[in-house]
Amino acid sequence: MALFEAHELHLRFGDRVVLEDISLSFEAGRLSGIMGPNGAGKTTCFNVLTGRYKPDRGRVLFDGADITGRSPQAIARLGIARSFQLMNLFDEFTVFENVAIALPATRARGRNALGHAYADPALVAEAHEILDTVGLAARADDIAKALPYGERRALEIAVALACRPKLLFLDEPTAGLGSDGRARLAELVRRLKGQVTLVMIEHDMEFLFSLADDISVIHWGQVIAHGSPTELRTNPWVKNSNLGKLA
Amino acid sequence: MQAGKPVPTLTPAMIAIWLALATVPLWIEHVGLYQYLGVEILIFATYAMAYNLVLGHSGLPSFGHGAFFGLGAYGFGLAQLNLVADLWFCLGAAVVVASAGGAIVAAFISHRRGIYYSLLTIAFGQVFWFIAIKSHAITGGEDGLLKIARLPVRLGVATIDLTGNVSLFYFVLAVFVAVTLLLWRLVHSPFGRILKAIKQNETRARFVGYDVWRYKAAVLVLSAGLSGLAGGLFAMAQASAFPDVMSLHYSGYIVMMTLVGGGLVTFWGPVLGALVFLLARDVIGAFTTGWMLWFGLLFVALVMYKPEGLGGLFLRTPRKPVPPLAVASAPAE
Numbered sequence: 001m002a003l004f005e006a007h008e009l010h011l012r013f014g015d016r017v018v019l020e021d022i023s024l025s026f027e028a029g030r031l032s033g034i035m036g037p038n039g040a041g042k043t044t045c046f047n048v049l050t051g052r053y054k055p056d057r058g059r060v061l062f063d064g065a066d067i068t069g070r071s072p073q074a075i076a077r078l079g080i081a082r083s084f085q086l087m088n089l090f091d092e093f094t095v096f097e098n099v100a101i102a103l104p105a106t107r108a109r110g111r112n113a114l115g116h117a118y119a120d121p122a123l124v125a126e127a128h129e130i131l132d133t134v135g136l137a138a139r140a141d142d143i144a145k146a147l148p149y150g151e152r153r154a155l156e157i158a159v160a161l162a163c164r165p166k167l168l169f170l171d172e173p174t175a176g177l178g179s180d181g182r183a184r185l186a187e188l189v190r191r192l193k194g195q196v197t198l199v200m201i202e203h204d205m206e207f208l209f210s211l212a213d214d215i216s217v218i219h220w221g222q223v224i225a226h227g228s229p230t231e232l233r234t235n236p237w238v239k240n241s242n243l244g245k246l247a
Numbered sequence: 248m249q250a251g252k253p254v255p256t257l258t259p260a261m262i263a264i265w266l267a268l269a270t271v272p273l274w275i276e277h278v279g280l281y282q283y284l285g286v287e288i289l290i291f292a293t294y295a296m297a298y299n300l301v302l303g304h305s306g307l308p309s310f311g312h313g314a315f316f317g318l319g320a321y322g323f324g325l326a327q328l329n330l331v332a333d334l335w336f337c338l339g340a341a342v343v344v345a346s347a348g349g350a351i352v353a354a355f356i357s358h359r360r361g362i363y364y365s366l367l368t369i370a371f372g373q374v375f376w377f378i379a380i381k382s383h384a385i386t387g388g389e390d391g392l393l394k395i396a397r398l399p400v401r402l403g404v405a406t407i408d409l410t411g412n413v414s415l416f417y418f419v420l421a422v423f424v425a426v427t428l429l430l431w432r433l434v435h436s437p438f439g440r441i442l443k444a445i446k447q448n449e450t451r452a453r454f455v456g457y458d459v460w461r462y463k464a465a466v467l468v469l470s471a472g473l474s475g476l477a478g479g480l481f482a483m484a485q486a487s488a489f490p491d492v493m494s495l496h497y498s499g500y501i502v503m504m505t506l507v508g509g510g511l512v513t514f515w516g517p518v519l520g521a522l523v524f525l526l527a528r529d530v531i532g533a534f535t536t537g538w539m540l541w542f543g544l545l546f547v548a549l550v551m552y553k554p555e556g557l558g559g560l561f562l563r564t565p566r567k568p569v570p571p572l573a574v575a576s577a578p579a580e
Binding site for chain 1: 252253254432433435436437438439440441443444447448450451453454455456457458459462469535
């Protein structure tokens with residue numbers, strides 16, 4: 001059984017169908033990719049899978065449990081984290097605190113209204129370890145909004161990692177990055193692969209095809225193709241679309 | 248906050264402010280002012296600090312906080328006149344009544360944000376104000392609740408009389424010290440930092456696992472309770488409780504005090520705001536009944552040229568305040 005499954009998800013905004021009977025499954029320990037043109041419904045699909053939108057019908061299963069329609073916070077606490085296409089950080093916090101606030105250990109102390117926020121050395125060490133993983137250890141005391149774009153992207157992933165997820169959704173992590181930034185991010189994703197199950201929406205096909213174990217293609221709110229990068233290179237739709245220029 | 252560095256419970260600035268305030272009765276009359284003004288400033292400073300827990304620290308733009316101040320005032324007076332004339336009991340009643348009011352409001356508005364949150368706080372503020380005016384048999388209506396006594400402080404071994412303004416000032420100062428210490432600890436605690444995170448990015452806070460509405464509800468109840476405590480002190484200080492303090496324009500005063508003082512960027516800003524507001528009322532008010540016009544112009548000038556408020560003048564590194572409404576209604580994606 002897959003770690004995460006979505007069965008026949010359907011969602012309408014008014015009279016517009018944005019997701020139509022989408023079924024996806026993500027195996028533990030793998031990196032699954034989602035590709036498709038702008039407006040295809042990829043981010044909306046992520047929003048349904050992570051609880052932001054409730055589907056009109058269909059089911060979402062995580063680790064065998066039905067999580068359909070649960071709130072984002074409830075889903076996050078189960079071990080599903082996500083990054084965002086547009087930067088979504090705690091801008092006034094330091095880099096350290098962005099990560100520390102997202103740790104389950106901080107969440108567990110959320111009712112403590114008198115103690116020191118980050119007095120626990122284990123919690124501090126955990127936050128630093130995550131910053132080290134994404135290459136931001138030296139930036140720990142910098143204010144998040146002062147970081148250059150590429151490092152903000154890395155912090156976006158660090159905040160998601162701080163939730164200690166079993167499954168991590170990355171929504172266009174290379175958006176706005178130059179070639180150096182993409183190379184560093186690819187290296188980070190390679191390191192994360194195996195440690196956590198990854199699902200990634202990506203427009204950069206070279207980036208996605210080099211990293212993903214399997215890829216689903218979404219268009220017009222439907223999954224129109226699924227397979228390994230090698231299989232998709234020969235898929236007629238992918239070959240004929242702009243997305244297939246890589247192949 | 249630096250990586251993992253705990254914030255001290257007592258800071259030199261904190262002690263200096265408390266000590267400076269403790270000297271006020273010694274010189275206030277020599278500068279042409281009067282002892283009761285000191286009491287009033289401390290009560291409103293306590294109220295403004297409590298209010299800033301919601302506005303400055305949590306980014307929740309409440310414009311109906313006067314309701315909680317008023318509930319505290321009535322809670323204190325009604326407990327004294329109908330139950331037990333004991334200072335601690337009556338202050339406790341003020342906190343409980345205001346917290347209960349806060350809990351009712353929080354249950355309805357904590358799932359809202361931005362302008363909807365603000366409008367609902369105004370609506371609830373008006374509801375409480377209307378009830379206070381119309382419940383003549385309980386609150387005295389527009390005539391107010393009169394004959395509230397300044398109860399003595401019973402400490403077991405000793406009793407301190409508070410009928411004089413100087414002794415009342417020192418009692419209110421003790422409450423102010425306790426409240427500021429509590430708030431200082433709170434804003435640097437895990438709970439306080441989560442509130443700060445919610446203020447900056449409510450959506451992200453949800454996606455890292457926080458039940459945002461519970462935190463928003465909890466902080467409103469806490470702020471309401473402490474505002475009620477200030478309201479109880481005010482009822483005792485002026486020996487009466489009136490519905491005026493629950494009105495929309497009184498709720499506006501506390502917003503002005505907090506913003507003028509710099510509550511959006513500094514912990515102590517609301518204290519400065521209360522001081523400036525009440526001094527302006529008395530000093531400018533000595534020359535013209537239209538003192539609010541001049542204070543209003545000061546408010547406009549500050550918003551235009553020094554949006555961080557007067558507290559921003561003391562910051563080593565200037566920070567631009569993020570308006571609560573802008574934060575709360577910012578698109579998440």
